Amino acid sequence: MCGITARVGNGDAVEELLSGLRNLEYRGYDSAGIATVNADSLDVVKREGEIDVLCESVDGSSVRGRTGIGHTRWSTHGPPTDANAHPHTDCRERVAVVHNGIIDNYAELKRELSTHEFTSDTDTEVVPHLIEEFRSAGHPPEEAFRMAIDRLSGSYAIAAVFEGTDAVFGTRRGSPLVLGRSPESYYLASDVPAFLEYTDEVVYLQDGDVVAIRSEGYAITDAEGAAVERSVETVDWDPDDAGKGGYDHYMLKEIYEQPTALRQTVRGRTDPLEQRVDLEELPEGTFSGIESVHLVAMGTSYHAAMYARSLLTDRGIVAQAFLSGEYGSNPPPVDERTLVIAVSQSGETADTLSAIRAIQGTGARTLALTNVVGSTVTRECENTVYIRAGPEIGVAATKSFSSQVATLILLCERLSHATNGATPRSTGDLLDSLTVLPDDVQQVLDESEAQAVASAYHDCESYFFLGRGVGHAVALEGALKFKEITYDHAEGFSAAELKHGPLALVTKDTPVFAVFTGRDDTKTVHNVKEVRARNAPVIAVTDGDHTAATEYADHVLSIPDTHRDVAGILANVQLQLVSYLAADMLARPIDKPRNLAKSVTVE
């Protein structure tokens, strides 16, 4: 998904283009750019990274003009690089184009344009070169634009500017494009929030419409150039509502997207008939000679890494999880028999990048596990496996944890096969459990009692989360989510650690969440009894059959019966819901918790 902005009017366009891009950032945020027309040239500034990076570049540049276009990108095909960022230009930089959608026949067009010099691997770049062809043949800008789009097949919204022409030309087919009208200026954008600060008068363009916006007005025509009438409407919108698909918060939307995200994560990566994992990114022999694994990560990704550590240990593989910030400052000994796995949703986490850099030259093998195609970590590691969770906008990570863990489960199976030589007996069951995991998550979402728990305990002084093995990782993640968005004190512990200190903190005002995943549950039941004896309310997260766990609990958050390696994902979804609902009752700004950012790109 990408976002387009365009603007023509009085005064400088740059600031309005950038604010438009910020408001479209939900549509993508891995690279961005703008192009402006001024008296003597066409200026383009584009950068890989978030819009802040673009803003810095713009500040230091001479880009200006009252006419311009902008673009924000979330790459799913082709890495986010400066070259692949939009706008794209022709060979002589006389036309600049931004595009949202897919041009199906770009390969064919690119062959046809073999005399042109292409500088990116995007499909979009054929458009400016096509326009250049028609300009060279003597056609004026609007005609050349029209002739070029006539050659395109696929779905797209496109906006273009020309050197020496105080106008923006746009069109749409299958992708959104709206026109905004204010007394001062005219706008084009993928979505209304882009210009909602400046006007609420909107014209919804239709497929096949060609629009030209100029300082003196706008004209909408059909493909043949005949004028068409489109009514001007007034929108009554809160700019913040866009892009949430009817949900109050991105976080809740993303929690509910987990079944879909998990399907994408696992799709095509298992062969249940052969009981085998297919990670095609990792050719045969990728892990030959590996004897131990270091997982490096921060925050939620660190908890996914801990989860994987537990699974690998269970499979007889020496594995450790490290906070990458610590790993970078104090790297442990590694050699060519060590595999270092960097887990980062954004692929830009500074601590994790520095951990990978700290072991460069040691011979250790590196693998990136990330959500963002072409992100820095993928360039710094030898191999990459994508978690394919789709864009995650809420600062509190939710679906990325589930998809990270599901991907790590596949990776652990693969590693186990590579180092132990045989397929473990339980692989078939595990792969079947992963296949039906989306529905199991859906079941948790459908039937969760989290609201009752949040209502009962949302004003307590402290919250503790306990678990063992993968349940320990889930306990830490549950506590992190809770503190991030409720601002209440929450801590996760290994249930084994309880008696060695944390029990001193337990009172009747400190609810304790106990995570059961089917491994060493009896011991965790003992811990539950210990906190019960101190009158702490207990919330057990467990599958329905675990009577010992439920007997001592004040509340039970049930998860479907599944393979124990997968159960933690389900338990975590319950805890996500509790955190969300508690924060919502406390009226916290859930999508923008104080002091926190989505991806931490400085150490």
Add this chain to the structure above:
Amino acid sequence: MSSDRTVARPFDQAVVLAAGEGKRVRPLTRYQPKPMLRVAGRPILEYPLDALVSIGVEEVVLVVGHRRRRIQNHFGDGYDGMDLTYVTQETRLGSGHALQTAEDHVDGEFLVVNGDNVIDGTMVGEVARRYARSDAVACLAVAATTSASEYGTVGVSDGLVDRIDEGGDGASSRINAGVYAFDRTIFDALERTRFRDGERPLTGAIAELDGKVLAETPNGVWFDSSYPWDLLATNETLLYSYPELVDVDERVAGSARVHDSAVIGENVRIGADCKVSAGAVVRGGSCLLSSTIVDENAVLEDSIVGPDARVGVNTLLRDSIVGSGATIGDGTVSPGRSATVVLDGTAYADRRLGGVVADRATVGANVTIEPGCRIGPRSSVGAGVTLGRDVDEGAEVVG
């Protein structure tokens, strides 16, 4: 009063009513709204949305209610270039009340379409065109049918609606097909419409309108899905006769794994990530929804299974519906063909229906499911049982 529309113009706005539970297809709607039930592998709601796209509608207001997140997750903010806006009908107070919740989001003239019928572009196109060329205040599509509809019967004379009933089986054989064109006077009429049995029906408001109400009988596709057997019949008809509506190119999704010795019929759909094991037979009229696992030598015929369901070794499912996450044990047989089903005190004889297994139900090995049995969500049926009656939600039946 409406003005004379001398220039026909396309509708760019539509309201789609998708808040209903679909009581008659219970227990399949325990966790999802009826518009999300799958026929020919796609949610019913996609068909009316496709129809609206095909006539150039730009903006759709979706009225959601029962299990609304299933719809919001599936469709997000847009569908094939149309913008989607959601309004929530918090309590089920009838189709008229549902439309009222959308009042602030529409202006001028607009279409209203039920989200739980399969229709094509002709249905909405002809209603829109007839309305645009007239000076009427409303136009609605009527369909001829042999059975009374959930949406009521319509009396027509001289192309105008002269009587409309919610439900019931009046003298007319024409029924309300759930496709309407209105102007904003419908909202005034709705205000005047009294609640009946706790509901404010849209048909009641149509009777209240000041002005002509046209009845259009479009020559289009319209499939009701009021009852479980309708779902199966619609599923089969779409697969065999309307590939252009189903609009899914692959008979077997690229990510599905089918064993070389499995037999897959022509008019079937096998969704993403399914697994079909050795010797299994999936005959025409069947749909496997995503991530469904079919074990060795299972035979499926005219059935809808999944998503995320498991069908055991040597099973037979005919005319059956198996919900998401449900498990059918080895050797279990659901022979289907002809069932007598009692719904709300009415007996429906000789309906083509096998077992209806709701979401996350577990049916053990070697169970015989007699035709028409409905097995509730999260229930469990023990091995060897011959099941001749419905099973409640969460109940356990032991052999």
